[in-house]
Amino acid sequence: MARRIEYTGDPVITVAEVAAQCRVETDDLQKDLVELVIIPGITAQAEAKTGAAIRAAEYVEEWPESYGSGHALDVGQATGVVSIGRVESDGSVTDLQPLPAHRLQQGQRESFLHFPQGRPPGRLVIRYKAGADLAAYPAVKQWLMLHCGSVHEHRESVVIGTIVAKLPDGFLDYLLAEITVPPRL
Known part of the structure; x- marks a missing residue:
């Protein structure tokens, strides 16, 4: 499992976009509540819900020796490999240099890591970048905007302290289908 x-x-949507979605002036929003x-x-x-990175981030995951070349990375929307290391017998990690x-291979939902000259032996630690290109998947941004608007409108009932309670699954979830990582066996 990737971490x-x-x-x-930056966050993929702004306070101003949420204000426009809610049809209110930015100054009329509780800016800290929306932003934080x-x-x-x-x-x-x-x-x-998707198993995909929405906001750009770096992830790390460990591959056992049974994961061969061409195995899928855990997080969808991977964009580049930062480093590859090997777990040594004492548990330390040695970065493989040169890389x-x-x-x-970037697919619509998953990204697959291939080693054309053969997969390095041992348990590998792979660090990579991931983040959805919302220009390519505008339905994902629409899902985010609609849910932000719903949470803002009903903030008294769905914002609990500093977290947002899980919104009910609904007909809007199909907007995330394009980037949802398929179930793993």
């Missing part, structure tokens, strides 16, 4: 190391890009709770909460829900020859 997000850090977000590297609603936008990150809705983005996290989309990422959890082994590799090719990242």
